[in-house]
Amino acid sequence: MTSLILALYLLIFFCYIAVALFILFHIFRYSLKRSTAIFSASLFSLVFIVLMVTNFILFTRLPFSEITSSF
Amino acid sequence: MRYAFHRFHFTGQRENEEVIEVIHRHWLNITLQFLMLFFFTAVTLGVMFILPFFFPVLLGAYTVSLFHFVENTFFLCIWIFSFLIWIDYYFDVWIITNERIVNIEQKGLFNRYISELNFRNIQDVATVVEGIVPTMFNFGEVSVQTAAEQERFLFHMVPDPYRIKDIIMKLSEQTKGNLQ
Secondary structure: OHHHHHHHHHHHHHHHHHHHHHHHHHHHHHOOOHHHHHHHHHHHHHHHHHHHHHHHHHHHOOOHHHHHHOO | OOOOOOOOOOOOOOOOOOEEEEEOOOHHHHHHHHHHHHHHHHHHHHHHHHHHHHOHHHHOOOHHHHHHHHHHHHHHHHHHHHHHHHHHHHOOEEEEEOOEEEEEEEEOOOEEEEEEEEHHHEEEEEEEOOOHHHHHHOEEEEEEEEOOOOOEEEEEEEEOHHHHHHHHHHHHHHHHHHHO
16 A cells, blocks of 8 residues: 555655646747746746755655554 | 847847847736646645644645645646746737837747748738727737738737837838838
């Protein structure tokens, strides 16, 4: 059960990364001004990385044994 | 992709083509979309700080980490979604150059529609500002009648449509004057 939860989380994790890469691709590919591209990409990446890292840390700290025992 | 740091540049721009005006939809359009996100962010923050007072079990030994994980996931989704909204707004653009009008429509992440209109094909330009809110905030539609395959070019929900109409008319007259 724990390995299933972990696999599902990793799938969602990589979906987040894929969407973020698409967003960054669009920002760099289609921005009309380079300054806008750099600023928006930096802002997005910074907050996204912080949220992803904390999300991963919080996930690793989940008490899987208590959660799975309730099912 | 070579372009200066502060100057406008778009894909397909010609060698001596100069960008005169870059037009996005009025700021009210994206604000209304972000209001929904602000609401969800406020709800998430409210849940984060207020709910534990009513349900102390959320601060229990193992529920608190699950609670924080779910909250963090919500914030992550809100952040990603806000940038998807911004991309849809910012990359929907009308570019007026000294040669043509380029209409770029970004529909989601994987659909991009580009059309252009040369000034010599312009027959008529009309402006519509209809309603109390558009009048107060000075936004509306600019409709360009053309002799090209696409008969009508529409600027939807653009700020200061009268000024845009004047710019297009002036550039159209200049182009037709140069051709004669």
